[in-house]
Amino acid sequence: MYRVSTTADQKLLSAVELSEMDGQKVTVHGMIQRIRRLGWGAFIVLRRHDGLLQCVIGRDGNEELIDGLAEEYSVQITGLVKGAKIKDKSINPRSVEIQVEEVKVISVPAEHTPVDLSKKILDLHIDTNLDLRPLSLRHPVERARLKISEAFARAFAEFLRIQGFTEIRTPKIGVAGAEGGANIFTIDYFGRPAYLAQSPQFYKQMGVGIFERVFEVGPVFRAEPHQTSRHINEYTSLDFEMGFLNDHTEVMQMETALLKYCFEHIQETCAPELALLEADVPVIQDDFPVVTLAEAHEIAGSVTGKDYSAEPDLEPEEERALCTYSLENWDSDFVFVTHFPTEKRPFYTKDDPDNPGTTLSFDLLFRGLEITTGGQRINDYQEQIDKMESMGLNPDDFSSYLQAHKYGLPPHGGLAIGLERITARLLGVDNIRLTTMFPRDIKRLTP
């Protein structure tokens, strides 16, 4: 028997800490992102946990070492931290570099990488990028996108905790989908059929009866047979649900404050990544514009010259037109659309008592794309039974879900934000596959 200590320090020096250590000797490790050999010596750029570190080594007495190193070697470097002014935005920290005294090689790749990770832009066909994902993600631009996505999800949770929400974890395997039977993956569950969750909808509504305010960050699965730049079949859904509402506008209210918090958090914690990606973080105004679907049709028509008044939903073309209009006329990157028709929204959506045929529901559009769907839900048991029956559903199929309503639920509502979609719009990435590590689509199951 021996013992391991609970107090040993295994922290890594951060980029910020290094930038404040001018003149000190340090030992750091990392993988060689790139190496540039010059007459007097070489620049070695190390990939570390939170950025790329520039190291400088003189040629005298180091010829063999310099010639022996290559990209993707894992090394340990000891040297002196020295002030520097580095222009390259992929480097972090940019105010210091390491004057190398010693390099120890820790591991060596079996082959050279088939892609050049030292290039400023990883100019690959998307299929190549995705096929080589364990490598392509080592590029600073790809890493930065993941860091932004991570920061958004972290801020989402932080904000909601401050607001009194409890984080829940709900099953991804179940018997029926919240959104109905279409586009749902089937599993062989010990010989009987089960389904992958399309959303945590039922569970977060049950959660309102338990904790009043709940949120979940987790994967959802949609068997949509579309191969488009804005669909993936497994994505991260940021969900919340809150009780004791007057109406759906209180959910929208919560979302506006949430987004403000998230974008401010990203600006505070991801400055190097935002600079590298040249991301245009929206300034969150004091308020967000809200229009009904009928108004949205009119406005979009005024931009495109078409007549959308008979459309039961928002077409992608309309989403873009409305966002263009919103930015130009209301100075907002965001616009809420409310009052979608009853037949286009799921059975749990509350109808608007003042506008028959429409619902107390909303979408939030951001830079041309729907990033959120939400609304007030039905909390009254009989009202939910009646609506199910009017939509041809059998309430008996939903008996465990309906326990929540039967035994009491306050008025409530909530929403879901697609993490990949909002990241893509924030960063101006055309294909949402590039905002996630290992995307799944109708053709892709690997890596």
Next chain:
Amino acid sequence: MYRVSTTADQKLLSAVELSEMDGQKVTVHGMIQRIRRLGWGAFIVLRRHDGLLQCVIGRDGNEELIDGLAEEYSVQITGLVKGAKIKDKSINPRSVEIQVEEVKVISVPAEHTPVDLSKKILDLHIDTNLDLRPLSLRHPVERARLKISEAFARAFAEFLRIQGFTEIRTPKIGVAGAEGGANIFTIDYFGRPAYLAQSPQFYKQMGVGIFERVFEVGPVFRAEPHQTSRHINEYTSLDFEMGFLNDHTEVMQMETALLKYCFEHIQETCAPELALLEADVPVIQDDFPVVTLAEAHEIAGSVTGKDYSAEPDLEPEEERALCTYSLENWDSDFVFVTHFPTEKRPFYTKDDPDNPGTTLSFDLLFRGLEITTGGQRINDYQEQIDKMESMGLNPDDFSSYLQAHKYGLPPHGGLAIGLERITARLLGVDNIRLTTMFPRDIKRLTP
């Protein structure tokens, strides 16, 4: 068009805030957990987002109101905060109560609950508890368990971020399992077979090449056909993986500091829940004892009088015996067991060069149960190819995973903690189903 403000305040008064508002008038809302009618009036206990609030109402002029209220009504109460000394540990805050001035009924259940949520202990058969989960989770004991589990997972992420880890989200649908072909759920993925992830193992190893240190909190799926108190088929796995190791003991080191942080976080943030559950949070010593599997067999044998020396793994009986021994002799609720044999560990496990036939792997036992499996992984490409072949695997089946090794990976290792298992051991809950909201087992797919 109208606008919703980004700055409106929708915060809820917390239990702590209420406890500091003696003498102030407040309006709060909640669901009635229980109501006790007495000669002079009634106690109404409200279920709120972070605790149960005691409200007191006099009978004079309120007879009709008091008689009309019942459990699970959603109400809004206005009244005066008044100092109190409440003994009932299910109440939070216990230092104040509300002297009711006005009660507004917001929603009414369709039926009375079939279980008595006012009882101190929810004394139900486990199947009944789970069948009625949307209700049974409204009981303070059940809520408290979920709050502890939530706090543990939150602290896990917080600690690892401080240590320079990046949070990743990896796909749950894929082509092959990290742990091999057994016990894996099959999905119909657009007409071809796919599988649910048993662990994020491959992806977190790839993540080491990208971010050096990564973690994930997410669901994993195991088609184990066991109906025991310590198995569920979908659970939350807390995973981390770290690069630039000397050996597996650095992973163990990181885990000891992590557990210390998590338990301290729970004690700081969940005092009311711990008191209600009468939970015995382990004091984390300055170090954890470590034994090899061979030593573990000997020690367990000394407790039970049996001979385990030929066992290739730890039996549940041995886990319990070793933990008993550890507590009595080493004053530790935890004990690490290392050096499991090569044939009992997955192909990515690094063999111990000094002890052929054994691996640089470990389990962590806590109060009689294995809660963690971890170890050092193979980082060298050829070593991994050779081990796969020696185990009868075809490296071509793992080509996208092996990109990480082929193009360079530092020495690395990591672990996985089962959230439900550690919560169960911490709280002394016999069946892990009761530490999660909606468990899945071989017989259960609902609610």
